[in-house]
Amino acid sequence: MSDAFATLAVHGGESNDSRVRPVNPSIVTSVNYAARFGDIGYSASATVDEGAPFAYAREGHPTGRLLEQRMALLEQGVDAVAFASGMAAISGILLHLLGPGDHLVVSDVSYAGTAELTRGLLRRQGVEVSIADMSNLGAVRAAVRPTTKVIYAETPCNPIMTLADIAGLAEIARAAGARLVVDSTFASPAVTRPLALGADFVVHSLTKYCAGHGDVVGGIVIGRDAATIDALRREIGTHLGGMLSPFNAWLILRGLETLSVRMPAYAASALRVAEFLERHPFVTAVRYPGLPSHPQYALARRQMASPSGMIAFTVQDAAALGRVLERTLRLITYAVSLGESRTLLLYCDTADLQRTTFQLDEAGQARYRAFAGDGLWRMSVGLEDPSDLCADLSAAFDAAGGA
Numbered sequence: 574m575s576d577a578f579a580t581l582a583v584h585g586g587e588s589n590d591s592r593v594r595p596v597n598p599s600i601v602t603s604v605n606y607a608a609r610f611g612d613i614g615y616s617a618s619a620t621v622d623e624g625a626p627f628a629y630a631r632e633g634h635p636t637g638r639l640l641e642q643r644m645a646l647l648e649q650g651v652d653a654v655a656f657a658s659g660m661a662a663i664s665g666i667l668l669h670l671l672g673p674g675d676h677l678v679v680s681d682v683s684y685a686g687t688a689e690l691t692r693g694l695l696r697r698q699g700v701e702v703s704i705a706d707m708s709n710l711g712a713v714r715a716a717v718r719p720t721t722k723v724i725y726a727e728t729p730c731n732p733i734m735t736l737a738d739i740a741g742l743a744e745i746a747r748a749a750g751a752r753l754v755v756d757s758t759f760a761s762p763a764v765t766r767p768l769a770l771g772a773d774f775v776v777h778s779l780t781k782y783c784a785g786h787g788d789v790v791g792g793i794v795i796g797r798d799a800a801t802i803d804a805l806r807r808e809i810g811t812h813l814g815g816m817l818s819p820f821n822a823w824l825i826l827r828g829l830e831t832l833s834v835r836m837p838a839y840a841a842s843a844l845r846v847a848e849f850l851e852r853h854p855f856v857t858a859v860r861y862p863g864l865p866s867h868p869q870y871a872l873a874r875r876q877m878a879s880p881s882g883m884i885a886f887t888v889q890d891a892a893a894l895g896r897v898l899e900r901t902l903r904l905i906t907y908a909v910s911l912g913e914s915r916t917l918l919l920y921c922d923t924a925d926l927q928r929t930t931f932q933l934d935e936a937g938q939a940r941y942r943a944f945a946g947d948g949l950w951r952m953s954v955g956l957e958d959p960s961d962l963c964a965d966l967s968a969a970f971d972a973a974g975g976a
């Protein structure tokens with residue numbers, strides 16, 4: 574088959590050897606699969622021989638398998654394992670790769686669930702955790718120890734839209750004998766292929782851009798080495814049990830089919846909105862990888878096929894804006910999450926994040942505050958007409974006192 578992204582997003586992983594071929598993927602909801610006597614043992618991961626690839630749906634099912642194979646193709650990986658959520662995928666790969674005494678280098682700023690996991694559960698499991706500014710290769714190199722097993726990066730990075738240089742991090746990981754895991758949720762495989770840049774594993778919250786419709790939660794780990802993915806499936810999927818359901822896998826497959834047209838559309842709109850924000854006097858700073866003002870614009874051009882739909886910005890008076898949102902916004906919704914048809918806006922209060930989630934040292938806080946100040950607004954630009962989005966924002970800024 575062609576290896577063009579748009580084609581793989583629609584056809585990747587399809588089989589053509591069966592006699593009955595529904596044109597579109599079906600949901601196979603069966604919990605169990607008929608087997609021959611002797612083919613199945615008692616072990617919880619008792620499957621899988623060539624003739625009978627499925628036995629019990631927690632270990633795998635045809636709808637999830639199609640999603641895994643398609644995502645592996647889209648990310649130029651070898652194999653993948655899908656989970657019930659992005660956090661199940663992230664905790665799964667980290668618990669699989671790390672044990673007591675192992676050292677993890679993780680980004681100083683990241684998705685809240687990841688930050689809290691690495692500072693909480695992983696530390697309680699005896700993993701040593703260092704935080705580093707992932708946008709600074711020197712800082713990452715300095716954080717590496719002889720016991721470093723994993724470098725974990727997110728790019729673009731939630732909520733502040735800094736980037737991590739994946740190829741640079743991969744070199745550091747290789748030299749240290751560590752694995753590089755990249756959370757590429759904000760990019761999606763239509764924008765960045767971390768494995769091709771040297772990462773060992775990519776994780777996604779499929780909930781966001783990949784599924785794309787805000788109606789399903791899912792996650793995935795994609796790797797370059799089939800044996801590790803297989804071990805991950807048995808250890809984390811089978812034993813911890815957080816596998817993706819067939820129905821959710823089917824919804825995500827359906828969303829993936831349009832990823833190659835959605836991502837450029839989000840990016841084109843987001844650029845218009847980001848330019849509007851940059852010109853507006855109520856807005857004090859904008860960070861968007863598609864703007865030349867982004868401090869890592871050159872890296873964005875190198876590493877991202879398009880700048881995605883996520884924007885961070887700060888305003889003159891966040892409290893005033895917060896007070897007028899409900900009566901001024903017509904289209905934009907104040908809500909968590911991202912990567913769906915509807916445009917979403919969220920305020921990230923710096924003191925609150927620091928208290929609950931990041932726990933940065935003084936230098937880390939100073940770095941974060943240099944852009945975010947007391948708080949930043951994170952916007953996930955959807956598929957509405959960008960002029961309507963700018964009008965919505967304009968009305969809110971005017972009412973908040975920025976006219």
Ligand SMILES: *Cc1c(COP(=O)(O)O)cnc(C)c1O
Pocket residue numbers: 658659660661684686727731756758759777778779780781790791792
């Ligand atoms: C949402 C998100 C996650 C967690 O994914 P869930 O599907 O909500 O569990 C992880 N990383 C990033 C960057 C995210 O945006």
